[in-house]
Amino acid sequence: AQTVTQSQPEMSVQEAETVTLSCTYDTSESDYYLFWYKQPPSRQMILVIRQEAYKQQNATENRFSVNFQKAAKSFSLKISDSQLGDAAMYFCAYRGVTGSYQLTFGKGTKLSVIP
């Protein structure tokens, strides 16, 4: 079974600074997808960024980028120029291409942004 581990229950960052959230996963599959979701206090989970395992190039979405290390099974999220609106729970998620249809989530990292 796949597992996703987020080792940082809480993180904080100064506004305008950069922060990196870590995520590791365990799988025996060679092809899969990885996601970072953001859950603000409004509770609505929103996709931040997606990475396909067969692509070596790291995904980037504006201020958000990932460092995908397939051999190490690591998928960290970097947030540049942090803004107050970035404060939220961040969840790393895994989804395979065969077998189960589910997204497997980590426990989440609570990010605080300090003005």
Add this chain to the structure above:
Amino acid sequence: ETGVTQTPRHLVMGMTNKKSLKCEQHLGHNAMYWYKQSAKKPLELMFVYSLEERVENNSVPSRFSPECPNSSHLFLHLHTLQPEDSALYLCASSQDVQGRTEAFFGQGTRLTVV
């Protein structure tokens, strides 16, 4: 607004009550999901529907009963719940159940069982 609407937003029910959670998506998606989110735990997948057919049931107790009358609507019927069932219940939809498709989530129903 991501196109997935859940009602009610909050629900308090006794252990002998029967209630239903509703989810509606306006995105034309073919797959819908129920997740349970408890404090300090990862999201747990409960049910998956693809084209109105249940394709996954993750050993969920029978006191939770899903219903998918059409591809836009998903219900979760609740009866004789336990206090440990108190949690945030999230509905999601995606274009299909394939790996790369993004899941869109509703705002959840905060359920408290007393």
